[in-house]
Amino acid sequence: MKKFGKTGQKVLKAVHLLMAGLWIGGAVGLNLMIILLGPATSGEELFGYNMSVILVDDLVIIPGAMGCLVTGLLISGLTPWGFFKHRWVAIKWLLTVFCIIFGIVVLGPTVNDQPQYSQEYGLQALNNPEYMANYFYSILGGIFQMLALSFMVIISVFKPWRKSVPAA
Numbered sequence: 001m002k003k004f005g006k007t008g009q010k011v012l013k014a015v016h017l018l019m020a021g022l023w024i025g026g027a028v029g030l031n032l033m034i035i036l037l038g039p040a041t042s043g044e045e046l047f048g049y050n051m052s053v054i055l056v057d058d059l060v061i062i063p064g065a066m067g068c069l070v071t072g073l074l075i076s077g078l079t080p081w082g083f084f085k086h087r088w089v090a091i092k093w094l095l096t097v098f099c100i101i102f103g104i105v106v107l108g109p110t111v112n113d114q115p116q117y118s119q120e121y122g123l124q125a126l127n128n129p130e131y132m133a134n135y136f137y138s139i140l141g142g143i144f145q146m147l148a149l150s151f152m153v154i155i156s157v158f159k160p161w162r163k164s165v166p167a168a
């Protein structure tokens with residue numbers, strides 16, 4: 001397949017970095033919101049907090065994650081970096097796919113289920129074991145996700161275990 005030229009590669013990398021910034025920025029913002037918003041003084045306020053967390057997830061984190069996946073796919077397929085030529089790129093593939101599946105299966109439900117509880121039970125949701133389990137799992141999972149994303153940024157910059165230097 002025809003590879004991208006130098007300008008194409010730079011444009012692709014710029015979009016990739018914007019998407020990575022979106023994903024990490026969204027993850028940091030979402031975690032801060034979950035931990036620091038509150039204490040809610042009414043059921044409506046709690047419901048509002050829960051809905052704003054979903055907004056950041058749907059409009060910042062998910063587009064950032066999908067953007068990283070698509071630009072990662074284009075960088076691997078259309079530039080000399082390839083898919084599994086370099087161990088650091090292969091690790092990014094594994095971690096990115098893992099983080100996306102983890103986000104869909106584990107993290108998504110922990111934030112998406114919360115408004116149902118706060119709408120139905122109001123402030124009493126804070127005494128509901130399922131609501132609180134979601135709350136703690138979303139914090140634990142969110143911290144894991146931020147560590148994984150930070151690790152990917154670090155290996156992207158240091159590019160360890162590289163076999164050769166492709167024309168960039």
Ligand code: HEM
Nearest residue numbers: 013020068069072075081092093096149152153156157168
């Ligand atoms: C499918 C997944 C991914 C693949 C295959 C991939 C691949 C690559 C490649 C090959 C580069 C070097 C591009 C160049 O210098 O021309 C790069 C750069 C970079 N990637 Fe990714 N990436 C992926 C996901 C991510 C994620 C999830 C993040 C962080 C959230 C990320 C952060 C970065 C950063 C910060 C750079 C710039 C490093 C530098 O050149 O100094 N990437 N990526």
